[in-house]
Amino acid sequence: MGDVDTLQAALDARFGQGRARREVPLASLSTFRVGGPADLFFEPATGQELVDSVKIARAHGVPLHVLGGGSNVLIHDTGLRGLVVRPRGGTVTPIGDTLVRVDAAVTINGLVRHTIARGLAGLEAWAGTPGTVGGAVYGNAHWQRQNIGDLVESVRLVSRDGALLQVPADRMEFAYDTSRLKRTGEIVVWAAFRVTPGASPDALRATARASLAFRKRTQxxxxxxxxxxxxxxxxxxxxxxxxxxxxxxxxxxxxxxxxxxxxxxxxxxxxxxxxxxxxxxxxxxxxxxxxxxxxxxxxxxxxxxxxxxxxxxx
Ligand SMILES: Cc1cc2nc3c(=O)[nH]c(=O)nc-3n(C[C@H](O)[C@H](O)[C@H](O)COP(=O)(O)OP(=O)(O)OC[C@H]3O[C@@H](n4cnc5c(N)ncnc54)[C@H](O)[C@@H]3O)c2cc1C
Incomplete structure (x- = not known):
């Protein structure tokens, strides 16, 4: 295994001192609130920073873990060796009338709020799903017999050796609770979701509220x-x-x-x-x-x- 000191030096050189941190507790970043620290922890703020951090970890032969909202993980009490990357921030960008491109770190709830406010139908029932777009694509999040992969048009991925690729939904191997990412270890940079314009935000909000109420009753x-x-x-x-x-x-x-x-x-x-x-x-x-x-x-x-x-x- 590569050396965490030299990896930190390389991350400092690329991103500036203090961005990559040592021994960062992860329990508070997991909704279970359990688990030990990351040897080294970095929060990429852009797709390019994510790609560069993956390349640097690869070049140093250090294990790489990806964390989204931490809402579907059980992190070992002894923590995670090597580098943990946790993409942060990101935006939702319209592509024409029927697609939105969403960065991996955007939360599902943030995406739902964004589309509802603009009268874009399709994602409103996902209100209340914890976590990020990256984690939802990884595990093909599901809600009441629907899979989020059904709404995906394509996904921008970075491979473990730092190569960027764009993958249409029909090559994502989406199935119940899974996607090709479980096989390849590729990391989501952004995903494009299909939406239907022209809906009434009030009607979409009512659907979202029904989902939230159902969750509150049953979970x-x-x-x-x-x-x-x-x-x-x-x-x-x-x-x-x-x-x-x-x-x-x-x-x-x-x-x-x-x-x-x-x-x-x-x-x-x-x-x-x-x-x-x-x-x-x-x-x-x-x-x-x-x-x-x-x-x-x-x-x-x-x-x-x-x-x-x-x-x-x-
Ligand atoms: C109260 C509660 C209710 C829930 N309800 C539902 C539900 O209705 N339906 C459902 O499907 N799930 C549900 N979940 C589980 C969870 O919300 C989803 O699985 C969610 O999609 C996980 O996203 P995350 O960002 O938190 O992923 P994390 O928990 O951070 O990570 C999960 C996996 O995704 C990988 N990952 C994260 N980001 C990326 C990325 N950018 N690229 C590649 N891989 C990545 C991680 O490495 C890890 O293997 C629920 C969880 C809670 C706590």
Whole structure:
């Protein structure tokens, strides 16, 4: 593994002293509020800074991790070795009437607010989805049987060796909870979303409010979590027995695990596919509880649950 000191010197030379920082705690940058520090941490403010930081990390042979809003990750208690890049800022730019180009660091909520205010329909139901465009494209975020990839026209990516490429949606390998980025490690610089102009902002706002209200009713939003822990099983591929729900939360619930706790991690009483941090959880507590849920569902129902959250540093 390359040397973090020489990497820092190279980042300082390119971006100026103080931009890349050592031993930065990551727990507060993850919605779970768990995890240790990054050896080295850098927040690119532009696409070019993102590309250059990827190239510099590559040239120094140092591991590179990408963090968006931290709303779907479980970061190890010992933190992350090498460089963590967390794109920040960014803008939403119209391209003609029916596309918006959105930088990776823009939050989904920011994007929703932007399109609603301009009467651009398509993204309003995604109101309340935590995280950034980069993270949403990576995991093809879903909401009520829709995948965000269905709204994507193309994505600008940087490969792990620093090459830029533009990929149309049909080559993004979007499927339930996944995209080609899980295979390639490519990083989102921006994504272009299709929108329909001419909608009434009030009507779009009403849809957004309905999504927010539904989330408030069904999710434990007042306690730190990373959203759903497991993907919903596929009835055929995952051999869900007849009469069993194809819902990971319902299976965890039927296994009797609602409310079960390990250390400060607890299976939410509101939504059994959420694990919440009741105050002093560690990543080790969360990981142990995830494993307990997985084993219980496999033992009782023969269904193998797969994780939706991304473990970093494990
Ligand atoms: C209360 C709550 C409710 C949620 N509801 C939903 C929901 O309805 N639907 C849903 O799908 N998810 C939901 N989630 C999970 C989460 O919001 C989404 O997965 C979100 O898209 C993650 O984005 P992020 O920016 O936070 O990604 P992070 O958590 O920061 O990262 C997730 C993964 O994406 C990668 N990544 C981040 N940025 C980039 C980038 N620029 N390029 C390449 N890879 C990148 C990271 O390396 C990591 O592997 C919920 C989470 C919470 C806490």
């Amino acid at each position: 434990p939003l007042d306690t730190p979590s990373a959203g759903c822990i497991f993907m919903n099983p596929d009835p055929v591929h995952d051999r869900v027995p007849d009469g069993m729900p194809c819902s990971a939360g319902a299976l965890v619930d039927r296994a009797g695990l609602k409310g079960t706790a390990i250390g400060g991690a607890q299976v939410s009483a509101t939504h059994a596919n959420f694990i919440v941090n009741t105050g002093h959880a560690t990543a080790t507590d969360v990981a142990a509880l995830v494993d307990r849920c997985r084993v219980a569902v496999a033992d009782q129902f023969g269904v193998q649950l797969h994780e939706e959250i991304v473990r970093l540093g494990f």
